[in-house]
Amino acid sequence: MHVCLSVDEIVRLIACELVASKSKATTVAFAGCRKSFEDPALDVLWGTQEELLPLLKCLPGDVWNEGGYAVSTPTTRCSLSLNRFIRKAFKRFPTTPEWARFRKYSRRMRKLGEDNVLDALSSEVFSILQLCAITEPLFPNIKTLDLMPTEKSILFVPLFLSPRTTTVSIKFSPSAPLPPTAMIASVIATFPTLCPDLQEITLVRPPSDPTTVATVSEMLLAINRNALRHFHVFSPLTEEAREVIYALPDLCSLSVVIERGVSLPSAVLPNLTDLTIAYEHESDWLQIFRGAVFGPLETVTFASEQIANLLELFESVALAASIQNTLSSFTILTACSWNPNYPSLHQFTQLTYLAIAFSCDDGCSSTVDDDVVMNLARTMPKLETLDIGGHPCREIPIGVTAKGLVVLAHCCPGLSNLRIHFQVTSLSTPPAINGVTTNPWSASPRRGCALGYLEVGHIPVSEESVAVVALTLAHIFPHITRIGCKDGNWLKVVNAICLAREVISCSSK
Numbered sequence: 001m002h003v004c005l006s007v008d009e010i011v012r013l014i015a016c017e018l019v020a021s022k023s024k025a026t027t028v029a030f031a032g033c034r035k036s037f038e039d040p041a042l043d044v045l046w047g048t049q050e051e052l053l054p055l056l057k058c059l060p061g062d063v064w065n066e067g068g069y070a071v072s073t074p075t076t077r078c079s080l081s082l083n084r085f086i087r088k089a090f091k092r093f094p095t096t097p098e099w100a101r102f103r104k105y106s107r108r109m110r111k112l113g114e115d116n117v118l119d120a121l122s123s124e125v126f127s128i129l130q131l132c133a134i135t136e137p138l139f140p141n142i143k144t145l146d147l148m149p150t151e152k153s154i155l156f157v158p159l160f161l162s163p164r165t166t167t168v169s170i171k172f173s174p175s176a177p178l179p180p181t182a183m184i185a186s187v188i189a190t191f192p193t194l195c196p197d198l199q200e201i202t203l204v205r206p207p208s209d210p211t212t213v214a215t216v217s218e219m220l221l222a223i224n225r226n227a228l229r230h231f232h233v234f235s236p237l238t239e240e241a242r243e244v245i246y247a248l249p250d251l252c253s254l255s256v257v258i259e260r261g262v263s264l265p266s267a268v269l270p271n272l273t274d275l276t277i278a279y280e281h282e283s284d285w286l287q288i289f290r291g292a293v294f295g296p297l298e299t300v301t302f303a304s305e306q307i308a309n310l311l312e313l314f315e316s317v318a319l320a321a322s323i324q325n326t327l328s329s330f331t332i333l334t335a336c337s338w339n340p341n342y343p344s345l346h347q348f349t350q351l352t353y354l355a356i357a358f359s360c361d362d363g364c365s366s367t368v369d370d371d372v373v374m375n376l377a378r379t380m381p382k383l384e385t386l387d388i389g390g391h392p393c394r395e396i397p398i399g400v401t402a403k404g405l406v407v408l409a410h411c412c413p414g415l416s417n418l419r420i421h422f423q424v425t426s427l428s429t430p431p432a433i434n435g436v437t438t439n440p441w442s443a444s445p446r447r448g449c450a451l452g453y454l455e456v457g458h459i460p461v462s463e464e465s466v467a468v469v470a471l472t473l474a475h476i477f478p479h480i481t482r483i484g485c486k487d488g489n490w491l492k493v494v495n496a497i498c499l500a501r502e503v504i505s506c507s508s509k
Contacts, residue, residue, distance in 0.1 A: 012040040046108040055109075056125070058102050059094055090128045099132055109139050112160060113146025113169065126156040137162035148172065151179040157187045161194040166227075168195065169202035181207045185215040192222035200230035208235065217241035226250065234278060239263070246288060253299075258284050266291035276301040289317035297321075299329040299353075307334050307358075311344035319347065328382075329353035337365035342372050346379040352414070354380065355387040364393040366421040370404035373420060377411035384450075386412075387419040391457030391486070401426035402472060409449035409476050419455035419484075427472040428465060451477040455484035463489060470496030 049055065094102065129138055138159055144167040145160055157170065168191065172178055184206060191198060201223075206212050217238040220231070225248055232255035237245060239262075245254065246267045253274035258264065260280045264287035272295055279285045285302070300323075302310060310332065318324045324347045331353070332340075338358040345354070354376070358365060366389045377383070386408075392399075400408075400422040408415065454477065461469055470493045473480055480497060483490045 012044060016044050042105070043108050046105050048111040049109055050113070052112075055102070055105055058105055059098055062091070063094055063098065064091055090124065093128065094132065102132075106139050107141055109142055111144040111146075112139065112142055113144065123152055123156075126153065126159060130156065130159050133159065140164070143167060145169065146171075149179065150176055151183070154179040154183045154187060158190045158194055161190070163194070163196060165195040166198060167200040168198060169200075169204075170206075171202070171204040172206060174205060178205075178207055181209055181211050185211050188212075188215050188219050191219050192224075196224055197227045198223055199227055200232075201228070202230075202232040204232075204234055206233075206235050213238060220244060229253070230274075231255070232276070236262070255301075258288075260284060264288050266293075268293045270295045272297055274299040276303070278303040279306070280304070281306060283313065286313060286317060289321055292321050294321055294323055296326045297323045298326055299331075300327060301331040301333070303333040305334060305336055307332070307336060307338050307340075309341070311341050315344040315347055324348050325350060327351060331355045331357075333357050335359050337362060339365060339367050342368075342376065346375065349379055350382060351380045352382050352384045354383060355385065357387070357390055359390060360393045364396055364398075364421070365389075366393070366396065367398055368400060368421055369398050370401055370407075373400045373404040374407045374411075377408045381411055382414060383412040384414050385417040386415060387417070387455075389419070389421055392419070392421045392455070392459045394458040394460060396421045396423065396459070399423040402476070405476050409451065413448040414450055416450050417453045417455075418451055419457075422456075422459070424456075424459050424461050424465070424469060427469045449477050450479055452479050453482045453484065454480055456487075456490055457484070458486045460487045461489045461493060463492075466492045467496055469493055471500055473497060474500050 046055075132138075140162050141164055142160060142162050143164055145157075145165060146167075146169040147157060147160075148171045149157055150173070161168070170187075178184070188203070188206075191201070201219075203216070206216070213236050216233055216235045217240065220233075220237065220241045221244060225244065228248060229250060230253045231245060231248075231251065232253065234255060234257055236257050236259045242262070243265055245251075245256070246265050246269065248269065250271055251269055252271055253276075254269065254272060255276035256278070258277060258279040258281075262284070264284070267288045270293055275297060277285045277288075277300075279302070300314075302314075304310075315324075318327070327348050328350055330345070330348060330351055332355070334357065336359055340356060340358075345351075360366065368388050373386075376386070398421070400420055403426070405422065408418075454473070466489055473493070474497045478501075481494075483494050485491070
């Protein structure tokens with residue numbers, strides 16, 4: 001054996017590469033090659049699991065009752081053979097050696113989660129596991145837990161926590177009924193005790209009622225505030241909890257819900273880089289910016305149905321707090337129609353990500369034209385993602401033309417993702433702007449813009465325009481490979497772009 005393979009770090013690196021390449025069978029074989037390989041390879045192999053089924057399969061077949069069911073419905077996330085296996089129910093308790101085998105792998109797990117990891121199993125399976133793990137955590141070394149529990153599984157969430165858990169993410173599905181508030185509250189209340197050094201907490205779509213507000217607030221007051229770095233809890237807080245959360249000196253990212261009419265302290269968050277605010281009233285959120293102390297704030301997200309003059313208001317508070325030069329990502333989420341005042345964004349020259357989502361359900365509300373997009377491009381040359389509006393509409397009264405797209409490509413060479421309302425008919429004419437010329441018949445396209453993905457939504461393209469639209473897009477955005485669309489003719493545009501690229505590549509050789 002080469003002396004390098006006696007170094008634990010190198011063995012782990014090899015195992016990481018094998019797992020990353022989805023060669024799990026090879027990783028298992030690698031672990032069995034030599035005793036010194038076993039622990040590092042198994043640590044990597046079992047470190048991150050999306051579901052519990054592989055772990056439960058470590059128990060012998062006679063533990064399971066052939067006539068029972070461990071899942072209420074078949075799951076499409078596992079193979080048919082494993083699906084048949086896990087439909088069984090427990091027939092008996094695992095013996096001490098069998099449980100030791102289970103523990104051999106469960107103690108290696110560092111991350112568990114991906115949505116319905118709990119929902120695939122019956123309550124009976126969780127109950128048996130809970131009884132077997134009564135003296136110590138089921139996963140003693142779990143650091144990250146990411147779950148989407150339902151009423152059936154919510155009470156078993158604490159079973160998966162341990163004193164080493166530093167990240168907990170609980171997301172409730174928007175398409176399923178919420179578990180009873182009392183159940184959710186009882187689980188949240190266990191976090192400070194079971195995970196004394198939590199660094200990141202995420203609660204998405206929890207109930208909005210006084211019990212949840214009180215429980216979440218008490219949890220915040222009880223946890224180790226010196227350890228907390230990321231707090232993303234989409235629930236209002238009590239006044240005492242608000243005083244705490246807006247004054248945590250080591251907090252790096254914060255997501256909060258601001259209720260109408262509540263008093264907010266000025267934020268003193270010198271290390272905050274990421275701020276998300278969901279609010280009910282158009283100006284209540286301003287309170288945390290007045291007299292605020294922010295560090296290098298890089299990402300800001302607003303979510304509300306009350307938009308009004310949001311951009312003008314944010315511009316004023318951003319300038320007062322001196323964050324316009326550090327902000328790199330700005331997102332606005334709303335389901336209503338909206339006509340933003342885009343010049344208010346021109347102060348934010350360092351943006352790499354700009355997303356403004358609004359609805360066109362009651363008729364297109366986009367006012368984005370060439371002037372808007374060209375001014376944004378010229379003031380934000382570092383843009384990598386530009387998303388304005390929802391899925392572009394079928395009928396666009398105003399839209400960007402090829403002229404605006406060329407200036408965007410010229411001024412923002414790092415742009416990789418784009419979603420705007422644009423006039424597809426303008427792509428039939430080669431544009432020329434201020435010395436920047438794009439000739440769709442030229443064999444030498446510009447190589448400057450990195451754009452790979454264009455979302456066109458519901459914008460139609462006629463069959464007879466496919467070829468010229470493809471050529472024009474390929475020359476404005478020479479690296480484009482994907483188009484998000486609802487109209488099937490755009491798939492033909494993508495194919496034509498690929499064909500044109502091959503022809504140009506062959507002709508240049």
